[in-house]
Amino acid sequence: MTANNNYAVGFLGTGYYLPEKVLTNADLEKIVETSDEWITERTGIKERRLAEDDVPMSTLAQKAAERALENAGVKAEELDLIIVATLTSDRIIPSTACMLQTRLGATHAAAFDLSAACSGFVYAAMTASQFIKTGVYKKALVVGAETLSKYINWEDRNTCVLFGDGAGAAVLGQVEDGYGILSFDLGSDGSGGDAIQIPSSGSLMPVSKESIDKRLNLIHMDGRETFKFAVKAMGRTVETSLKKIDMPKEQIDWLVPHQANIRIIQSAAKRLSMPMEKVVVNIHKYGNMSAACIPIALAEAAAEKRFKKGDIVALSGFGAGLTWASCIMRWSKED
Ligand code: ACO
Numbered sequence: 001m002t003a004n005n006n007y008a009v010g011f012l013g014t015g016y017y018l019p020e021k022v023l024t025n026a027d028l029e030k031i032v033e034t035s036d037e038w039i040t041e042r043t044g045i046k047e048r049r050l051a052e053d054d055v056p057m058s059t060l061a062q063k064a065a066e067r068a069l070e071n072a073g074v075k076a077e078e079l080d081l082i083i084v085a086t087l088t089s090d091r092i093i094p095s096t097a098c099m100l101q102t103r104l105g106a107t108h109a110a111a112f113d114l115s116a117a118c119s120g121f122v123y124a125a126m127t128a129s130q131f132i133k134t135g136v137y138k139k140a141l142v143v144g145a146e147t148l149s150k151y152i153n154w155e156d157r158n159t160c161v162l163f164g165d166g167a168g169a170a171v172l173g174q175v176e177d178g179y180g181i182l183s184f185d186l187g188s189d190g191s192g193g194d195a196i197q198i199p200s201s202g203s204l205m206p207v208s209k210e211s212i213d214k215r216l217n218l219i220h221m222d223g224r225e226t227f228k229f230a231v232k233a234m235g236r237t238v239e240t241s242l243k244k245i246d247m248p249k250e251q252i253d254w255l256v257p258h259q260a261n262i263r264i265i266q267s268a269a270k271r272l273s274m275p276m277e278k279v280v281v282n283i284h285k286y287g288n289m290s291a292a293c294i295p296i297a298l299a300e301a302a303a304e305k306r307f308k309k310g311d312i313v314a315l316s317g318f319g320a321g322l323t324w325a326s327c328i329m330r331w332s333k334e335d
Helices: 025-029 036-043 057-072 096-104 117-133 190-195 209-213 223-244 262-271 290-303
Strands: 009-017 021-024 047-050 081-085 110-114 139-147 165-174 180-188 254-257 312-319 323-330
Touching: 009 057, 009 117, 009 290, 009 323, 021 025, 025 036, 036 262, 047 165, 057 096, 057 139, 057 165, 057 290, 081 096, 081 117, 096 110, 096 139, 110 117, 117 139, 117 165, 117 180, 117 290, 117 312, 117 323, 139 290, 165 290, 180 223, 190 223, 223 262, 223 312, 223 323, 254 262, 254 290, 290 312
Parallel strands: 009 180, 081 110, 081 139, 254 312
Antiparallel strands: 009 165, 021 047, 139 165, 180 323, 312 323
């Protein structure tokens, strides 16, 4: 194995999976004091998907992964690496990536999970891409999957209207020179870590009857602080990625953003001077699925044949941590 090469790396195939159960804003009006009008105006969300109680995150991840492998024309045995980006693994141990490794029959793959919240898929894809770029590995499966519904406080209208469940996946491998990932930017600011958290979920405060009674085992979010951070971070990280390759923002054909709030997406699009027709938006259908948002939006747009070979596609996300991540790629797939 050598590590002195510089292969072009791109997405060979994508896939996504959403649970069938739909929760509409009208359904939420029956659960908390809210309205379809408030949720639509303030977030852009109309409905979201929820996994059934007995369906774990790994089931969604596996279905998305199988679809991405099929779309890429890659067999599971060819995979050298599996990374699952998630906040909602089935268990703390073992990792979901290891569960996928055996279920898919990826007999030669190293496997691990990665935690970077809503930026997780881009973090995972850029991590995998480094192994392929250097020739250490040839093919990697990267998954962003979540069942956030299992961590929602259904009495908290500030958060319960925002989230949904789903999974998206991509197979990465070598592509023609000049195509694939051209640049990326990953960043973090741990000083904002308290803005989005599940207080009782680990060694700091193990889950107990008391923490459950206080709903500390569920998502807590400072929405206004997160909003302020997000409107800056999402456009800025794309600018940083562009700067590294001296590419003007006008060259971007498609922006695939994290889907947390339509107002955050619009503000990033404005900063990048992009008309909304060039921005992939599905927040109205699925809400915020954390690490699953970007790969689902990417896979859905690819399935709709919106990208042409040679298009410049920018992925951009932000999330708990705090984290942010973007990449610029020249789309390498023929349709
Ligand atoms: N229905 C009706 N009213 C509501 C609801 C609701 N569902 N939720 C909040 N309100 C009320 C508030 O109580 C508040 O009332 P008050 O003024 O009497 O206190 C009022 O609406 C305004 O609240 P704001 O928080 O100012 O509302 P805002 O316009 O900021 O929207 C929102 C809130 C949607 C949460 C927004 O701040 C946001 O999108 N923040 C970013 C969230 C995000 O991006 N998270 C991503 C990370 S998630 C992760 O990493 C897992």
